[in-house]
Amino acid sequence: MRRRSKKVALSIVGATAFTLAGCAEEQIDAQAYPDLPACVAAANSGGLFSVEECRTAVAEAQTLHVEAAPRYDSLTVCEEQHGAGACGSEAAAAEGGSGSIFMPLLAGYLIGNMMRGTGGMAASQPMYRTANGRFTNATGSSVFGGNAGKATLGAGQFARPPATRGRAPMTRAMAASRGGFGKSGTSRGSYGG
């Protein structure tokens, strides 16, 4: 009897091998801008979007910001997540907001070149600072190196973030919601044996 497999998987493709498992995600050309003037300036020099599109996209992201920015129960917890000086009260961000709920300040706009209003998608997403000087989206699920520049991103990046307005703000225990695995082993190169 033969003691070896008839066939095996031969190649190591990299993490993309995994996404191939499901349906391949649509790729979207996107551009990040720190603010509206940067978008407009780019529009005037042949950028991805027109001035009109810039205005619409920024307004959309601002609405999303009010609806779906992460909300914390204290300024301290917010600044732990987003860095010193990167947070403000809900009252300051939105009319009728609470003075004891805190949100990160809008730190950029991630705009996807896509059909508007496709179900559950928002072409324009607010960006926030992270505590270590990078940028993230409303759900904290993605981290970006900067708030300016071109990228091709999976359509999933443009899913509409769930609303946080009117929901209980996050406490420190809830906010520390990523990166809880891996610290005990970080001094070593390989984790196997």
Add this chain to the structure above:
Amino acid sequence: MQKIILPERPTWRDEAKELGFTFADMHGEPYWDETSAYRFTLKQVEDDIEDPATELHGMCREAVAEIVASDALMARLCIPEAYRDMVAESWTREHPEIYGRFDLAYDGAGPARMLEYNADTPTSLYESASFQWSWLEGQLAAGVLDEGDDQFNGIHEALVERFREVFSTGSDLHFTAMGGNPEDYATVECMAWAAREAGLGAHYSDLDKIGISTDGQFIDHEDRVIGTLFKLYPWEDLLRDEYADRIRGSDCLMVEPAWKAVLSNKGLLPVLWQMFEGHPNLLPAFFEADIAGALSGQGSAAPEVAEAFSRAEAALSAGYVTKPVFSREGASVTIVENGAVTEAATNTDYSQHPGIVQAYAPLPDFDGFRPVIGAWIVGTECAGMSIREDRSRITQDLSRFKPHFIRG
């Protein structure tokens, strides 16, 4: 068992690169080395490696039942008190196991001796299951090997079968490893290919990108809920991470299961010796704390092991090895012969942990290299073999991977 010099496949380096096997050379030294290969007879493979490894795994399962039922043993294995129930529960609820790798000392004659069991996070799966396989196929096609030569390597097929057995078609599995390490990643992807071939969905997330949703479920880097998590990251570290106390409430099935924490632990070795003293594939082993005084002649062994110690004393005084309960790639391993330290690992990462003492079984010497046999367990049976050899008597991270073949 012989080491035979063979011509290398002329284009293997290009092939390795093309396939994504980027760590064929490591630390400036060859890692994959096909300038020679080990030859075994079918009888050697089946009678000396395969069957004993399957039997050893069965004995290990008996040891798990013993250990998880004893708070004292869990303490000796450094399982944190807060998580002993979780470890025990994963066993009583039969959380499924996928794979493991025994490291065996074997010289072609006489019984293979179990050095330890990488039951939780064995790596080198890609080299063993895949690249080694394509070496054999390539050398057969090139006429370097003879028609009828074979290899003990059903690892991939056994993994596919195992995934089919454990999970229902279409289930989604998440796979994770620490980012930035191509060796670990290769093992994870190899595992994921098998899962996909078994009709399962496979998703990958770097370990440190895993989060927890506000309702306590683990989520991946794209916020997808993780129902089953294959983690190439050891339980002894998981149980000391911030999320350790979130595992139980997360409703996430962990693979390998938590009970593997007591197998991939050198504390298993004295437990096995206590349960199966004299088994031909085991080496005498004791907790260091029980026999340190007796070994140095300055005291006596703990009463519960005193008799076993006196039966093993002759073997131990010829030579023994000390290892911390947690240790990888030979870290903090010391060899003592006739009372003097004759070899010590340069890496002492794990030396703060309590240790065990195991009788020394020298690895055979083939042209200045000492091979250690990896016997791969998939499910509960041995499914294949791999060999790493090192110039040092302690197999460490500069060891080379050697292909093998069966002839005769």
